[in-house]
Amino acid sequence: MFADRTDAGDRLAAELERRGIDADIVLGIPRGALPVARPVADALEADLDVVVARKLGAPNNPELAVGAVASEGSVWLNDPLVERLGVSDSYLESIRSEEATNAREKADRYRETPGLPDLEGKHVVVVDDGVATGATAIACLRQVREADAARVTLAVPVGPPDSLANLEDEADEVVALKTPADFRAVGQYYRTFGQVTDEEAIEYLNRG
Template identity: 55%
Template sequence: MFTNRTDAGEQLATELRRSDFAVDVVLGIPRGGLPIARPVADALGVPLDVVVASKVGAPGNPELAVAAVADDGTTWRNESLVGSLDLTTDYLEDEIEHEQRAAAEKRGRYREGRPPLDLAGRHVLVVDDGLATGATMFACVERVREAGAASVAAAVPVGSPRTVDELRRRVDHLVVLDQPRSFRAVGQFFRDFSQVSDAEAMALLD
């Protein structure tokens, strides 16, 4: 059980200091990933920036992620779920376009005044506050790969064992502190899992 996101970030930072893979930049997934990513970046002595993606929900159930799209259009789809729900191509394309615009708008707010994010040839660590379905993380990892990163690592305090296994196949390195078999939601493993505001998250980038 983590006290809050900052505590989880500090514990994750301690574990990452023991790791033997290179990290040039840490990318937090806003909003909840940034309080985790800040102590990680500080401990590793590397810059902190953001990578943004937005989930595409199922019809009538927006919390059920059938896909996720990053700010540059890089898209991950849950093909088995798309098939089982018999979703139309039109629905997916319309929702992906809508969520890409939302992700690009969020990127603009978070990166205002910053130089373009150049990941080519860099060793990148993507950090979030946990893995449930993993949709957002999967899209962000693919976005970083498409940007030409030399390697892509991921780190989270806690995650669903099934999702962790899938993510492990998609990254070069993965650090997860806890993979409880009783996993239901990320928030159950934090005493304080209060929502992070955009203002609070953006302040962590300074």
């Protein structure tokens, strides 16, 4: 159990240091990852920025991710789930367009210049406060890969084993402190897990 996101970040930073993982830049997934990512960036003496994606919710069940779209428009779809639910192409295109706009607007709120920072040839650590399906993390990792990062590590406090196994195909290394088989939701592993506002998240970015 983590006390809060900052506690999770401190413990995640210690594990990354123990493994000898370095970083040129740490990218948090807004908004909840920023309190986790700040201690990681400080410990690794790396810059902190953001990578943004939005999940694509299933019809009539927006909390169930059938995929995700990154802020620059690239899409990842959970094809078996899309097929099983019978999600139409027209629905996917409609929600992709809407959520791509939302992701781009969110990214613009967090940084002064559009697009990701220069990642070519860099060691990048992508941080989230936890993963459930992993859809958003996949979209973010692919965005970082396409920016020609030399090495990409995903670091999270908690996630289910099956989702983390899928994410190992997307990153050079996946670091997770807790991998419970009975995982239900990220928040159950935090004593305090309130919403992080845009203003609070931006404050973590500006602390460096």
